[in-house]
Amino acid sequence: MGNQKKLVAYFSASGVTAGLATELAAAAGADMHEIRPEVPYTRADLNWNDRKARSTVEMHDKTIRPAIANRVENMKQYDVLYIGFPIWWYVAPTIINTFLESYDLSGKTIVLFATSGGSGFGDTVRELKASAPSAKIVEGKVFRGRWSAADLQELAEKGIN
Numbered sequence: 001m002g003n004q005k006k007l008v009a010y011f012s013a014s015g016v017t018a019g020l021a022t023e024l025a026a027a028a029g030a031d032m033h034e035i036r037p038e039v040p041y042t043r044a045d046l047n048w049n050d051r052k053a054r055s056t057v058e059m060h061d062k063t064i065r066p067a068i069a070n071r072v073e074n075m076k077q078y079d080v081l082y083i084g085f086p087i088w089w090y091v092a093p094t095i096i097n098t099f100l101e102s103y104d105l106s107g108k109t110i111v112l113f114a115t116s117g118g119s120g121f122g123d124t125v126r127e128l129k130a131s132a133p134s135a136k137i138v139e140g141k142v143f144r145g146r147w148s149a150a151d152l153q154e155l156a157e158k159g160i161n
Contacts, residue, residue, distance in 0.1 A: 004079040004080050004159070004160070005031075005077050005078050005079050005080075006028050006029065006030035006031070006078065006079065006080040006081075006082065006159060007030055007031045007032070007033055007072065007078045007080070007081050007082070008021050008024050008025040008028065008030045008031070008032050008033070008081075008082040008084065009032075009033040009034075009035055009072065009081055009082070009083050009084070009099065010032075010033075010034060010035060010083070010084035010085065011034075011035040011037075011084070011085045011086075011093060011095050011096060011099070012034070012084075012085075012086070013041050013046055013055075013086055013093075014046070014086070016086065016115045016145070017084050017085060017086050017114070017115045018034070020084060020113065020115060020143055020147060021034075021082075021084045023147070023152055024082055024084070024113065024152050024155060024156065025082075027149070027152035027153055027155075027156045028082060028152075028155075028156035028159065029156075030080075030082060030156075031078075033070075033072050034070070035068055035070075035085075035095060035096070035099050036068065036069040036070050037066050037067070037068060037069065037095055038066070038067035038068060038069045039066070039067070041054065041055065042054075048089075055088055055093070056089075058093070058094050059088050059089040059091070059093070059094065060089075062094060062097075062127070064094050065094060065095075065097060065098040065101070066093075066094060066095040066098055067098070068095065068098055068099060068102065071102065072103070075103045075104075075105075076104075078108065079108060079109065080108065080109045080110075080111065080159035080160075081105070081108055081109070081110045081111070081135075082110075082111045082112075082113060082140070082155070082156075082159060083096065083099070083100075083110055083111070083112055083113070084112075084113045084114060084115075085112075085114055085115075086114065086115050086116065087114050087115070087116035087117075087119050087120075087121070087122070087124070087142065090119050090120075090122035090123070090124075091121075091122050091123055091124045091127050092112070092114070092124050092127065092128055096128060096131075097127075097128065097131040100128060100131035100132040100135075101131045101132075104134075105132045105134065105135040106134040106135065107134065107135070108132075108135045108136070109135070109136045109138060109159055110128075110132060110135050110136065110137045110138065111138045111140045111155065111158045111159045112124060112125065112128070112137065112138065112139055112140045113140040113141055113142075113143070113155055114140075114141075114142045114143070115142070115143050115144070115145075116142050116143070116144055117144070117145075118144070119142075120142050121139055121142055124139070125137050125139050138158050138159070140155050140158050141154070141155050141158075
């Protein structure tokens with residue numbers, strides 16, 4: 001259905017996911033929304049080798065819900081959400097749970113996309129399902145640093161019911 005209203009919402013710590021999201025929004029004819037943490041992540045926060053780094057602590061305690069600085073205006077208008085993020089510890093960062101839990105997503109289709117240095121989606125769909133139980137969550141695609149127009153088109157079409 002061509003009249004579906006679509007939104008690309010993304011969280012990007014280093015800019016890679018932001019670039020992908022921008023191109024996907026163009027390919028899918030979607031609006032864009034950056035999921036901005038209330039407290040931005042620093043390079044030290046993202047140091048996977050430091051067990052005390054913020055991202056490591058958050059990913060080891062799945063109950064942590066980082067606060068989000070901004071909201072989507074009128075979420076009701078969207079039928080399809082493309083939600084993008086970097087893969088952290090084999091799953092979505094918990095700020096994605098915060099985002100999903102902030103809205104009533106009943107009946108919406110959520111297409112996940114991610115950037116990763118090497119790992120796939122792992123348990124991402126299962127871990128996010130609890131945060132949006134009344135939405136249909138579709139495993140989209142994990143991108144490892146580069147993508148083509150065909151990749152973006154294929155991902156855009158996963159949101160078409």
